[in-house]
Amino acid sequence: SQQGEEDPQALSIQEGENATMNCSYKTSINNLQWYRQNSGRGLVHLILIRSNEREKHSGRLRVTLDTSKKSSSLLITASRAADTASYFCAFHSGGYQKVTFGTGTKLQVIP
Amino acid sequence: ETGVTQTPRHLVMGMTNKKSLKCEQHLGHNAMYWYKQSAKKPLELMFVYNFKEQTENNSVPSRFSPECPNSSHLFLHLHTLQPEDSALYLCASSRETPGQGHEQYFGPGTRLTVT
Numbered sequence: 001s002q003q004g005e006e007d008p009q010a011l012s013i014q015e016g017e018n019a020t021m022n023c024s025y026k027t028s029i030n031n032l033q034w035y036r037q038n039s040g041r042g043l044v045h046l047i048l049i050r051s052n053e054r055e056k057h058s059g060r061l062r063v064t065l066d067t068s069k070k071s072s073s074l075l076i077t078a079s080r081a082a083d084t085a086s087y088f089c090a091f092h093s094g095g096y097q098k099v100t101f102g103t104g105t106k107l108q109v110i111p
Numbered sequence: 112e113t114g115v116t117q118t119p120r121h122l123v124m125g126m127t128n129k130k131s132l133k134c135e136q137h138l139g140h141n142a143m144y145w146y147k148q149s150a151k152k153p154l155e156l157m158f159v160y161n162f163k164e165q166t167e168n169n170s171v172p173s174r175f176s177p178e179c180p181n182s183s184h185l186f187l188h189l190h191t192l193q194p195e196d197s198a199l200y201l202c203a204s205s206r207e208t209p210g211q212g213h214e215q216y217f218g219p220g221t222r223l224t225v226t
Contacts, residue, residue: 030212042113042201042217043154088154092212098167099212101154 004089004102012108019076021105023089024069032065032072032091033099043088046074081111114138117202117218124192125226132187132221134202142207143185144215145177149198160185161207192225199223 004025013019023032031050035043049056049065049072056063062075076083089102115136124130136143145157159167160179174196176188185202199222203215 033212033214035217040199040220040222042115042117042219043203043215044113045214045216048214090215098156098159099215100156103153 004091004100006087006089006102006105008105009103010106010108012110013079015079015081015109015111017079019079019083019107019109021074021087021089021107023072023074023091023102025072025089025091025093025100025102026070027091027093029067029091029093032063032089034061034063034072034074035088035090035101037086037088037104039085046087076107079107079109081109083107084109113216113218115202115204115216115218117200117221119221120219121222121224123224123226124189126192126194128192129188129190131189132200132202132223134185134187134218136183136185136202136204136216136218138204138206138216140204140206140216141182142205143179143182144203144205145185145187146201146203147198148201148220154201158187189223192223194225197223197225 033048034046037043047058060077065072086104086106088104090099118133142161147155157171158177178186199220201220202218205213205215
C-alpha cells in the first residue's frame, strides 16, 4: 500500500506543551503536505514541503522532511486548546493530481 | 470558509433511494475530487476530475456515479447504496499542473447515513 502511516494515532497534551506527530511513507515523493481536520468537518491545508526542502515553518508549525528515511514530522509549539483536531499527512508521489493521505493523528490539547 | 461548498450537509437515505451530493468551488481551480471518510479508516480517494474530464476512478462501485458539468461543479449521484456506504463524503478542489501535487481545499462534507 502507498498509504502514509502516522504515529502516534492519538496524543493528549497540556496546553502550552509542544506536540509532535510523525508520518512515514514508502514511495519517492514530490511533496508532502499536512492537513488539519476538526471533528466531522473538512480538512484544512496547513503546510506543504517539497522533496528538496528539509524544514519549513509557518507560525507555530514546524515541518521537517527526511527523504532518506521517508519520514516527516509536524511540530506544533505552545499548543492551545483550539489546536485539538486530527492531523493528516498527505504526499504527492508523481503522476497527475493524486495525493495520498495518511492515517491521521488525533490531538487533544487539555486547557 | 475555504471557498468550497457542499450540499446537503447531512443526508439520511434508504437503500432503494436515489440522491445526489453537490459540490461547488469558487476558487477558479481546475481539479475537483471526491473522498470518502469512514470511521477509523484513512481518507479514500474516489474520483478525480481535471477540466471536467475524469482522470481517476479508484475502483469505486457503480452505485456511486460522479458528474462534472464544468470546472466549478461536481456531483455524486447515489443509488441502491449499502449501510457500509455511510460515511462523511468530502469534496476538494485544487489548482493542478502535471506532476505538481498542489494543496487541496476541502468542503465541509456531507454526512451520509444509509438505513
